[in-house]
Amino acid sequence: MAKTLMIVDDSATMRKIIMRTVRMSGLQFDRTEEAGNGNEALEKLGANPVDIMLCDINMPEMNGTELVKKIREMDSCKNTKIVMVSTESSQELINGVIADGANGFITKPFTPEKFQEKLSPFMN
Numbered sequence: 001m002a003k004t005l006m007i008v009d010d011s012a013t014m015r016k017i018i019m020r021t022v023r024m025s026g027l028q029f030d031r032t033e034e035a036g037n038g039n040e041a042l043e044k045l046g047a048n049p050v051d052i053m054l055c056d057i058n059m060p061e062m063n064g065t066e067l068v069k070k071i072r073e074m075d076s077c078k079n080t081k082i083v084m085v086s087t088e089s090s091q092e093l094i095n096g097v098i099a100d101g102a103n104g105f106i107t108k109p110f111t112p113e114k115f116q117e118k119l120s121p122f123m124n
C-alpha cells in the first residue's frame with residue numbers, strides 16, 4: 001500500500017540528507033512532506049495526516065518531544081508512526097519520548113540500513 005512520509009527537522013540540509021538516506025534505503029513513499037519545526041508540522045498534519053514521521057528533537061518554536069505529545073492528542077493522527085531522529089542518545093530521553101507516544105528512535109549519524117531496519121515494520 002502507498003505510504004506517506006513527513007520529515008521534521010529545523011535544518012534544511014539535514015532534511016535533504018534524511019530524504020536521500022530514505023531513498024537509498026529502498027523504502028518507497030508515494031508522498032513526502034517536510035516541516036522545519038513542530039508548529040509547521042502540526043499545521044501540515046492537520047490538513048493531511050501521514051503514515052510515518054521522521055522527527056528531530058532539538059528545534060525552535062516547538063521541539064520534537066512537545067510535537068509527539070501534541071500529535072498523540074490528535075485523533076486524525078492516531079495511526080501515524082513517529083520515529084525520532086536525533087544526535088541526543090540518552091536512554092532517559094529515548095524512554096521518555098517513547099512513553100509519550102513515539103514509535104522508534106534513530107540516532108545520528110545514521111545509515112540507509114538503519115532506516116530500512118527501523119521503518120520497514122511500519123510499511124505494511
Ligand SMILES: [Mg+2]
Pocket residue numbers: 009010011056057058059
Ligand atoms: Mg535540530
